[in-house]
Amino acid sequence: MGLRGEFSPRSLLITGASSGIGAALALAYARPDISLRLIGRDALRLEAVAHSARAQGADVEACALDVTEQAALADCLLAWDDARPFDLIIANAGVSAGSGGGLESEAGLRHITDINVVGVINTLAPLLPRLSQRNQGQIALMASLAGYRGLAGACAYSASKAWVKVYGESLRLTLAPYGVRVSVICPGFVESRITARNSFPMPFLMTAPKAAGIIQRGLTRNRARIAFPWPMALAVSVLAALPAGLADAVMRRLPKKNG
Numbered sequence: 001m002g003l004r005g006e007f008s009p010r011s012l013l014i015t016g017a018s019s020g021i022g023a024a025l026a027l028a029y030a031r032p033d034i035s036l037r038l039i040g041r042d043a044l045r046l047e048a049v050a051h052s053a054r055a056q057g058a059d060v061e062a063c064a065l066d067v068t069e070q071a072a073l074a075d076c077l078l079a080w081d082d083a084r085p086f087d088l089i090i091a092n093a094g095v096s097a098g099s100g101g102g103l104e105s106e107a108g109l110r111h112i113t114d115i116n117v118v119g120v121i122n123t124l125a126p127l128l129p130r131l132s133q134r135n136q137g138q139i140a141l142m143a144s145l146a147g148y149r150g151l152a153g154a155c156a157y158s159a160s161k162a163w164v165k166v167y168g169e170s171l172r173l174t175l176a177p178y179g180v181r182v183s184v185i186c187p188g189f190v191e192s193r194i195t196a197r198n199s200f201p202m203p204f205l206m207t208a209p210k211a212a213g214i215i216q217r218g219l220t221r222n223r224a225r226i227a228f229p230w231p232m233a234l235a236v237s238v239l240a241a242l243p244a245g246l247a248d249a250v251m252r253r254l255p256k257k258n259g
């Protein structure tokens with residue numbers, strides 16, 4: 001199968017499906033002809049999402065796993081892929097934390113990097129060779145508008161999402177000759193457990209189901225980058241294109257994530 005035309009996946013893996021954007025994506029895709037395989041840490045919340053997706057007719061299996069558990073995750077993903085080969089992998093699991101204005105702890109930096117970066121590697125590594133051998137399928141990587149430019153007080157989060165964004169851009173070019181589609185998702189503020197902790201104004205904050213609809217449409221059309229909402233994406237793109245000193249001056253005035 002080539003890379004042109006719309007793509008309708010039938011067998012999906014979604015990590016971080018137990019809440020927020022991942023849960024909304026699971027429900028956006030859930031239909032009778034769809035198989036969903038869901039990963040998250042909180043077994044109760046994950047099962048609640050699986051239950052709702054089954055009620056919409058999807059074939060659903062869920063496994064409570066931490067994406068940093070490399071071996072256990074690989075075993076689970078390979079067994080699922082053996083039974084029903086994946087054609088869309090959404091590496092969405094992630095955490096966020098800010099330090100207000102102060103220094104992030106080393107433990108915090110390692111925690112975010114382990115989940116947001118190494119967790120993505122752990123999710124993709126067992127499956128990439130299979131997708132490229134099958135010469136079809138799609139990979140969606142959850143980055144963020146926070147990865148366009150280093151933000152004050154969220155060094156680890158910004159850097160982790162910059163890694164995901166650039167890795168995904170590179171992977172898209174690398175896997176195109178194998179017929180595998182890759183998209184990078186860069187949301188602004190979306191209602192979830194991550195943004196519920198923010199005490200500052202969040203421009204253009206949108207609901208998770210609305211974000212899931214935008215992401216699903218972008219993936220169907222094989223968009224390289226699914227960045228939204230557009231006014232935030234435009235503002236962040238302009239900021240990232242400014243000379244570094246000027247961008248720093250603007251960034252210093254923005255509110256800093258705390259907690």
Ligand SMILES: NC(=O)c1ccc[n+]([C@@H]2O[C@H](COP(=O)([O-])OP(=O)(O)OC[C@H]3O[C@@H](n4cnc5c(N)ncnc54)[C@H](OP(=O)(O)O)[C@@H]3O)[C@@H](O)[C@H]2O)c1
Nearest residue numbers: 016018019020021041042066067093094144189190192193
């Ligand atoms: N909300 C936003 O404004 C926004 C903007 C840009 C990007 N994002 C990104 O979107 C993704 C989803 O976040 P969200 O906003 O929907 O927040 P959320 O409601 O907190 O969801 C995060 C999901 O990731 C899972 N997760 C976290 N650590 C995990 C781990 N070690 N192993 C397995 N699963 C793990 C959580 O599962 P458990 O709770 O069960 O552990 C949960 O299902 C993240 O990558 C985030 O960085 C969010």
